[in-house]
Amino acid sequence: MSFTLNGQTHDIPDDWREETLLVLLREHFNLVGAKFGCGVGLCGACTVIVDGVATRSCITLARDVDGGTVRTVEGLAGEDDLHPVQQAWLDLSVPQCGFCQAGQIMSAVALLENRSRPSEAEIEEAMDGNLCRCGTYPRIRAAIARLVEASI
C-alpha cells in the first residue's frame, strides 16, 4: 500500500495499515502538526486533507488512504513563502494556545480550494466541526473573510 503525502509517495507498512491515519502521521512519519484532541471525530484538531476533502485523521484508517493523496499542515508552505491561509492566520494573530490551529487551517484551506467565495453558511458548515476552547473563532472568520476578499 502507498499514498502521496505532501507531494511525495510513501509506503504504508503492513503493520501500520490498521492504525488510524493520525497515528500513522504522528508516530510513523513524525508529522506532529495534526493533533489528538478527542479521538472520535468531534473536535477537528486532527484535520488533514484527503483527496481534497477536510478529513478527521483520528477516525480514518491508514489503509483507507491507500492510493490517495494526503496533505498536512506541514506541506502547505512553499520554500520561501507561507501558504496564504497560514499567512492570514499570522497577520491576524489567530492562534492563542495554537493546539487546534493546524486543524482549523486545514479546514479553511479545503474550504477555500473548493469554494473561492464561500457564503456565510458554507463557512459555518466547513468550520463548525473545528473546536477552539481559547475562543479564536471571530479571528478565524476574519482571516477567512480577508482571504476571500483578496481572491476577488
Added chain:
Amino acid sequence: MKRRTFLAGVGGGIFALIGAGTLVYSQIPVIPKRPEPDAKTAIGWISFNNNRFSLTLPRVEMGQNIATGLKQIACTELGADWDRVDVAFHDTGMDRVKATVGSESMMLFAEPLAQACASLRDALEAGRDSGEIAVTPRPGSELRAMKKCGYIGRSPEIVQGQDIVTGRPLYAGDVMRSGQLFGRVLRAPESVERSTRPLSWNADDARTVPGFVAIVEDCGPAIGKAQGLGIVAERSGALDAIAEALAVSWDVTGTPENVDIQETIDIDANLAAGGLPHSVLDGVPEDGKYDVDQRLDVPLAAHSPIEPRVAVAEWQGGALTVWSGTQDAFYVRDVLLDAFGADGVTLQSMRVGGGFGGKVSATVELEAAALARGVGAPVKVQWTRAQEFTLGYHRPPASHRVRARVFDGKVTDWDHGQVSSHIFFTSAVAPKWMQRATDALIGDDGVARGMVPPYALGRARAAYDVKRLAVHTAAWRGLGAGPNGLAIECAMDEAARVANEDPLEFRLKHIDDRLLRAVLQRVAEISDWEHPPCYEDGLRKGRGIACGIYKGTSYAAVVADVAVEDNGATKVEKLWCAHDCGMVVNPDQVRAQCEGNLAWSIGMIFTDNLPTDKGVVMAQTFIDAPIPRNSDVPDMVIELVESARAPQGAGETAIVAGPAAIANAIRAATGVRIEQFPLKQGDLAV
C-alpha cells in the same frame, strides 16, 4: 490474577520485566511553593552570548502569548531588535518561579524582567562581556519598558506563531524520544473519592494485541483514591485494544460523600439548615421582604482544553526528565521527587495546548514516570478525552441566592449566599483531614473571589460554604469570579427593574470607582447603548449590560445583543467589551484575551456542564459535555481603556461581566430570568 511479574515479548524483540508494586506513595501532599518574583531572580531569565540575547521565560505559554509580551519588555529595555532575542521555555534547572495562574504574569514579572534587562544593558555598555551581572534596581520611572516606547504598546508577530501555523513540534505530545513507548493508566469507572484498585485482568488476551509491550502494576500514586493498572504499547493506537482485552475488574470500596451534587450544594436547603460559615461581607440587612429574590445555579464543568493532559518521561539511571505542558513545572517536579525519590528530576515545560487553571496538579507526569521506570524506556502518556472528564478536576458547581431591597432608586439591603466546592484547597490535592482544618479556619478564597460586589449596596452581607464532593473541583478560569459576577450582575439587573431605571444608569449610581465607571460609560458609547435592537422577523431581541472588577486590578464592562426564536433557540448576535488593565504592553493580545473570555462567557450561559450520576462523571466525549462552536461565538468589538497604571492582568477579567450581559440580554428579550445554567432551549420557547 494477583500481583506478580510479567514478561512480555514483542515483535521487535523488546522485553520488559516489570516488578510488582513495592512503593508506598506518601499520603502527605506536596504543598506548592509560590515565591514572588524579584529582580534578583530575574537575572536568571536573561543572558547574552555570541551577540545574541536569550530570554528564558519565567512563565508558561498557554495561549495568553506571554512569550510575546515578555519579549517586548526585554527587547525594549535592552534596546535590542526583535530578531536578536531568542525565547526559550524554562525547565526546573532555573530558580523556582510560581505557577502561571491568576493572570499575574505582566503584573508581577514585567518589572523584575525589565530591571534585569536594564542592568544587563548597563553592563554591556560598560564593556563587560562575561560573568554574572548583579541587578541594581532603579526607580520604575527609569525603566524604558515601563513607558510607551520601543516595542511597548505594539503587537509584533506572536512568538512561535510561524511554528504553530506550520505544524512544528511545540507541545509535550509532540516530543518523541528515541525508543519511546506509549502508555496509559487504567482506573475504575467510579468516583475518584471511592477506594478502587485493579483486582483481576486478562493478561493473556492483552498480550495478543499487536504492539503490546507490558502491563505495569506499579503505575504511580492514586488519583484521589483510584489506583490504576498501567499498560504500555509500541504505538498509541494499540492502547484502546489492550485496555479492552484486559477487561480489568475492580475492587471498589467505600462510599464517597455527597454523591448527589445538586442536593449537597442546594443553597436554599443549606440556608434552611443554618447559616453559611464563611463571611465575605458582614453588613446586617434589615428583616422583611425583599424586592429581588433570585436563585442562580451553575453546574460542574470541565476545562476542556483541546489538548488533553500529556507528558513524556525518560529515566537515565536514577535521574528523571519529564516534558509536560503544565502550568506549574516546579510543583510537578516536587511531586515527582516526592513520589519517586529520584536522584534528580528535571521538568521541561512545553507550550500548553490550553490551560485555564486545569493543568496545575500532577497527573500524567506521575503516570508517565512510573510507566517509564517500569518498562525501562521513555513513555508518553496522553489522557483520552474520557479520562480528562473522569480523572481531571473541574469547575465547582455553585448554588447562589441573592436578595436585594430597593428604596428610592437605590439598593439598601443586599444578601448573597453561596454553596460551592473547593478551589484552593481542592480535594484533588488536599486530603480530607487537611480540608477539615481549612474549612474550619479559613474557608476557600477561590470560591469567594469576586463575591464582593463593586457597588455601594447599603447593608450588604455575603457568605458561603464549601462542600467536599464525589467529583474533584479546583481552579477554573477566574475561579469563583465568573459565577459570582453572574449572580451579582443578574440581581443588579433585577434591582434596576424594580427601581424602574435604566440598568446602566442604575449601576453608575452605585459605583464610586472611577475606573469601573469609565469602562461602563465606554462600552455604552461603543455599543450605542441607547438604541437596542428590537423585535424583528419573528425574533425576540434584547440587549444586556454588566460589569465587574477582577482581583481589584482589572476592569471590564460588556454589552450583549441576543436574538431568540419562538422555539427558544438563542443566538448571541454581537458583543462589545470595554477593558482596562492599565498600561497595555500588547494591545492585540489583550484583545485576544478579552475575546477568549467572551467565548467562555457564552460557554457559561449555553454549554458548560459536566453531567454526573451518583458522583460518577458520565461524560465521555464532547457530545456529552459540549463547548461553544464557531457559529456560537459572534463578532466582538473590544475597546481598551488605558488608565495610567502599571500593567495588570487580562486573562480572566471579561468573564466577570460577559455571562451576565448575555443573561440580562435574554431577560430583556424574553422576560425570562434564567436560574439554572446552562440554558436549555426549552427554557425560552413560546
